[in-house]
Amino acid sequence: xxxxxxxxxxxxxxxxxxxxxxxxxxxxxxxxxxxxxxxxxxxxxxxxxxxxxxxxxxxxxxxxxxxxxxxxxxxxxxxxxxxxxxxxxxxxxxxxxxxxxxxxxxxxxxxxxxxxxxxxxxxxxxxxxxxxxxxxxxxxxxxxxxxxxxxxxxxxxxxxxxx
Numbered sequence: 001x002x003x004x005x006x007x008x009x010x011x012x013x014x015x016x017x018x019x020x021x022x023x024x025x026x027x028x029x030x031x032x033x034x035x036x037x038x039x040x041x042x043x044x045x046x047x048x049x050x051x052x053x054x055x056x057x058x059x060x061x062x063x064x065x066x067x068x069x070x071x072x073x074x075x076x077x078x079x080x081x082x083x084x085x086x087x088x089x090x091x092x093x094x095x096x097x098x099x100x101x102x103x104x105x106x107x108x109x110x111x112x113x114x115x116x117x118x119x120x121x122x123x124x125x126x127x128x129x130x131x132x133x134x135x136x137x138x139x140x141x142x143x144x145x146x147x148x149x150x151x152x153x154x155x156x157x158x159x160x161x162x163x
Contacts, residue, residue: 005096005124006149009048020048024100026069027052028078032086039090047095051127054083054101061102061129061153080109081117088121098125098151103139111139115146125149133162 013020023042027035035052042050055070055078062070080101087097099118106114106128118126126148131139133152143150154163 004147004149006049006098006151009096013048021046022049022051023047024051024053024066026055026066026073027083027086028055028073028076029069030072031076032078032082035086036090039087043095049096049098051098051100052083052087052123054080054099054105056102056105058104059102080105080114084117084121087118087123090122096124097122098127098149099123100127100129102130103128104130111142115142115148119146119148123148125151127151127153129153 009020025035025038025042029035039050039052053066053070055073057070057074059067059070083099087099106126109117115126126143128139128150133140140150
């Protein structure tokens, strides 16, 4: 993790001896306007970080609730570009935003373009649910070079050595 806003937030939480509130929203569900309003409300109500999900047609790592929200957002016309535009209009200083997505939409958008547009829209990190650590060093390096934190998922079965 970088020395940026996400790391600083974790440091603040540890020093305060408390856990963080990290809500998740699927962008575009139930509508883009509702997502925009929810982002504003979460900031105002004290979210420590916010995960903003980019709807994807094959969200295999997600449960049925996120799968359904993603499908409805896609059917309503939400796109990767739409998510970044939504974020650009709703991002605010002080609350880190982590984009939650899969690698395929990022590669389809264009890795370099996506990372630049995400950072420009106000994202602070990216969680690529289907990119295991070390599988694609070029992608990992590009994320770091774009100034975004690459957030990892760790399974309960992850060995201490792998961790």
